[in-house]
Amino acid sequence: MTQALREGPPPDAVGHRFVHGGPDLHRAALVDDTVIDRIRHASDLAPVHNPPALAALEAGLAIDPSIPNVACFDTAFHAGMPAAAALYALPRDLIERHRLRRYGFHGLSYAYATRRAAELLGKPAPDLRLVACHLGAGASVAAIDGGRSVDTTMGFTPLEGLVMARRSGTVDPGLVLWLERAGGIDPARLQDVLENESGLAGLTGGSGDVREVVASAARGEEPARTALHVYVHRLRLGIASMAAALGGVDALVFSGGVGEGSDRVRTLACEGLGFMGIGVRSTGIEQPPDEDVDLTPSGAGVRTLVIHAREDLQVAAETRAVLAGR
Numbered sequence: 001m002t003q004a005l006r007e008g009p010p011p012d013a014v015g016h017r018f019v020h021g022g023p024d025l026h027r028a029a030l031v032d033d034t035v036i037d038r039i040r041h042a043s044d045l046a047p048v049h050n051p052p053a054l055a056a057l058e059a060g061l062a063i064d065p066s067i068p069n070v071a072c073f074d075t076a077f078h079a080g081m082p083a084a085a086a087l088y089a090l091p092r093d094l095i096e097r098h099r100l101r102r103y104g105f106h107g108l109s110y111a112y113a114t115r116r117a118a119e120l121l122g123k124p125a126p127d128l129r130l131v132a133c134h135l136g137a138g139a140s141v142a143a144i145d146g147g148r149s150v151d152t153t154m155g156f157t158p159l160e161g162l163v164m165a166r167r168s169g170t171v172d173p174g175l176v177l178w179l180e181r182a183g184g185i186d187p188a189r190l191q192d193v194l195e196n197e198s199g200l201a202g203l204t205g206g207s208g209d210v211r212e213v214v215a216s217a218a219r220g221e222e223p224a225r226t227a228l229h230v231y232v233h234r235l236r237l238g239i240a241s242m243a244a245a246l247g248g249v250d251a252l253v254f255s256g257g258v259g260e261g262s263d264r265v266r267t268l269a270c271e272g273l274g275f276m277g278i279g280v281r282s283t284g285i286e287q288p289p290d291e292d293v294d295l296t297p298s299g300a301g302v303r304t305l306v307i308h309a310r311e312d313l314q315v316a317a318e319t320r321a322v323l324a325g326r
Contacts, residue, residue, distance in 0.1 A: 027079075141162065203230060
């Protein structure tokens with residue numbers, strides 16, 4: 001970005017994606033000192049993502065502070081989740097003192113996928129109940145009713161929920177406490193294990209790349225087969241639970257690098273969901289389709305779509321909206 005600002009024509013504005021907006025940033029915002037302070041305060045909730053994004057923002061401001069900058073947040077899409085989905089069953093004083101809640105993530109991807117699904121289905125977004133799966137190195141599923149998030153699998157941080165490439169997803173908090181107490185693992189080391197050494201990488205001893213896991217499983221390698229089944233089992237449960245949060249589903253959306261590119265993951269995820277009217281046509285290839293595509297099989301009651309993740313377009317749309325309203 002800094003090279004583009006130095007060498008190219010000056011842009012009208014710069015939009016930035018931030019994974020976590022913390023408790024105070026619920027929508028895209030024109031960047032000022034207060035916004036920067038709030039982003040920095042939320043960085044310990046997304047330590048892998050927020051600090052480098054903030055560094056890029058500040059580097060751009062240093063080059064030309066006259067260019068408007070807009071911060072767009074993945075958490076914003078889920079800010080209106082009902083209390084039943086957003087709250088942890090913790091003591092009320094802890095919740096209020098630390099402003100604890102399930103924030104949810106991948107919101108920019110979900111916002112774009114909602115708009116695009118409405119276009120593909122020929123129905124307005126307010127009339128649709130969508131279960132959307134953003135599957136990449138990080139992965140989550142969201143329940144979207146009338147264009148609004150009503151539940152999602154990620155929580156206070158991007159660690160909760162599905163099995164991911166290198167993140168554990170949900171584990172029993174008692175297990176985490178036991179590892180600290182009886183296993184002698186200090187909190188910093190334990191965080192590194194859960195964030196970087198678990199998930200598919202932990203189960204296989206490899207990189208955690210789904211393409212490698214699928215290929216190894218196809219060769220009959222047992223660790224990869226087991227890891228793939230664990231991954232897909234949790235994904236299938238996530239899809240079903242989000243459909244339950246909606247009270248039914250009109251369409252299932254796959255997005256993100258894995259959701260778009262892995263026919264095997266999509267096929268396995270939909271196996272066993274026929275009782276919900278969900279199925280998927282196999283493309284037979286482990287690569288993304290050239291365009292967004294409807295893979296609904298004959299007779300299925302729920303439409304199944306593959307939509308390319310375009311957070312860039314969503315950031316651009318939200319940036320324009322902020323500038324138009326200032």
